[in-house]
Amino acid sequence: MNFLLLYTLPIRYMILFSLAIFSSGVWLFILSSDTPKSMHNIIEIATPHLFAMGALLFLLAHFLLFSTLLSQKKALVLVVVTYGLLFVNIFAYFLIDTLGIAPLWLKYITLGGFGSCFVLLLGLLWFSV
Amino acid sequence: MKFLVSKDTKPSPLLKMLMAGVTLAILFYLLLDILLHGYLLGDTISNIQATLFGDESQFIEPILLETLLLQVHIDWFMTLFTVMILSSIYIRFYAMHKSTPYFVHLLLLTSLLSPLLLLLAFFTVEWLVLLWISCFFLWHGLALLMAILILGLFLR
Numbered sequence: 001m002n003f004l005l006l007y008t009l010p011i012r013y014m015i016l017f018s019l020a021i022f023s024s025g026v027w028l029f030i031l032s033s034d035t036p037k038s039m040h041n042i043i044e045i046a047t048p049h050l051f052a053m054g055a056l057l058f059l060l061a062h063f064l065l066f067s068t069l070l071s072q073k074k075a076l077v078l079v080v081v082t083y084g085l086l087f088v089n090i091f092a093y094f095l096i097d098t099l100g101i102a103p104l105w106l107k108y109i110t111l112g113g114f115g116s117c118f119v120l121l122l123g124l125l126w127f128s129v
Numbered sequence: 130m131k132f133l134v135s136k137d138t139k140p141s142p143l144l145k146m147l148m149a150g151v152t153l154a155i156l157f158y159l160l161l162d163i164l165l166h167g168y169l170l171g172d173t174i175s176n177i178q179a180t181l182f183g184d185e186s187q188f189i190e191p192i193l194l195e196t197l198l199l200q201v202h203i204d205w206f207m208t209l210f211t212v213m214i215l216s217s218i219y220i221r222f223y224a225m226h227k228s229t230p231y232f233v234h235l236l237l238l239t240s241l242l243s244p245l246l247l248l249l250a251f252f253t254v255e256w257l258v259l260l261w262i263s264c265f266f267l268w269h270g271l272a273l274l275m276a277i278l279i280l281g282l283f284l285r
Binding site for chain 2: 003
């Protein structure tokens with residue numbers, strides 16, 4: 001098999017892994033959504049997610065640099081929107097629970113938005129490889 | 130900025146050391162990951178079944194879904210980075226071998242399915258635990274073999 005073609009294997013599996021991580025994350029969120037969160041809980045959840053989601057999104061989205069399916073301009077918009085929703089989603093609990101300046105549906109809306117952008121990115125990547 | 134287009138690591142001792150270092154770290158991680166799962170879920174089949182489903186005779190409660198799901202969620206994330214780095218380095222050196230696509234496929238597939246099987250076992254039947262154990266040791270074994278094969282090249 002061609003040397004470069006072989007690299008499509010880990011990339012395709014990375015997309016499947018990302019879907020599995022995202023699905024289990026959403027499931028965990030649903031399971032714990034009705035329990036009140038303390039500052040300790042919020043930081044405990046936000047800290048690893050800032051690193052993990054940021055790094056994973058970078059890892060996935062950098063492949064769009066080599067994509068011929070999507071223009072660099074559109075890829076840029078998608079990445080900026082996804083990162084934006086990611087940050088609002090992670091910090092939503094601070095705004096809701098601690099500062100009390102945002103409604104609860106902000107968390108659900110940003111999660112839905114982030115999920116849609118993330119799945120779109122994975123789909124584009126799947127068909128670009 | 131120059132980008133690497135050659136598989137030859139001889140001109141770059143730094144790259145050689147970097148790849149050897151990350152492979153060695155992954156090798157130790159894989160060994161400790163087996164131990165960690167032994168501590169978290171149990172070191173024998175009956176202990177694992179007691180952790181997952183509980184044991185009335187020993188007054189052991191079944192594991193909480195949230196705890197198990199969190200473990201599976203973390204496992205998927207850690208495994209993703211481990212197998213991606215390892216398979217990428219392996220492909221770099223062993224691309225010409227006929228067995229490489231099958232080898233890489235098997236590693237990636239078993240590592241992806243392993244946490245899923247653990248979750249399925251929790252919800253369905255006890256014998257799936259055996260399948261999870263087989264899958265878990267298969268991907269760890271394959272990954273360890275890959276790491277050893279990569280490190281073997283550096284020792285030549």
